[in-house]
Ligand code: ADP
């Protein structure tokens with residue numbers, strides 16, 4: 022579960038091609054980071070995988086099945102948004118349970134999954150609070166909790182830490198890495214921050230203007246950058 026393959030996936034908005042045909046394989050359980058400058062197509066690529074945008078051409082496979090035309094809610098993926106998108110009037114428990122309530126799970130199963138997620142995220146003592154009574158980092162964890170309870174094949178993160186201050190960002194970075202170790206679920210993480218990419222990724226995908234410049238482990242990109250763009254971006258000499 023959690024293997025995602027893009028085969029000649031292309032995206033245009035009107036006349037403008039943002040992503041020329043692109044191939045990419047993401048393996049089960051991998052922590053993959055899409056990195057590149059602002060406007061290079063990171064969010065668009067993630068949204069194509071999530072199904073929030075339709076591909077202009079090409080095929081997206083999830084766990085061996087053609088998911089190209091499958092609606093987002095049926096892809097078995099969970100997107101964690103940059104803004105927390107929590108419901109302010111609901112408790113943490115209700116916020117985390119929300120997707121399960123929508124899916125019609127019974128109350129006992131909802132409670133079980135919410136409490137498991139809360140334990141993983143150190144939110145057990147905060148379940149009856151409302152988002153306004155939480156810190157930024159705790160709110161981010163609630164948003165992640167809402168993704169965890171759906172038991173997705175992969176988590177998709179779009180710059181999830183960019184609203185947090187620097188100190189909190191370092192803490193959350195470690196927490197997300199730790200979460201990946203515990204859950205062993207595929208994670209795709211978008212950032213323009215080279216340090217986040219180098220410290221979190223199993224595999225980094227370097228994008229420039231919708232084109233993959235290089236795919237490799239942090240060490241590979243650092244020691245053998247394919248071109249000056251990658252070298253400059255990752256910060257090693259070439
Ligand atoms: P990134 O996330 O790397 O900053 P995006 O994927 O948001 O980049 O955007 C890539 C390019 O696609 C940008 O030039 C952006 O203006 C364009 N773009 C993104 N979404 C749309 C849209 N809905 N309509 C038209 N152009 C878009």
Ligand code: MG
Pocket residue numbers: 063064065
């Ligand atoms: Mg973006």
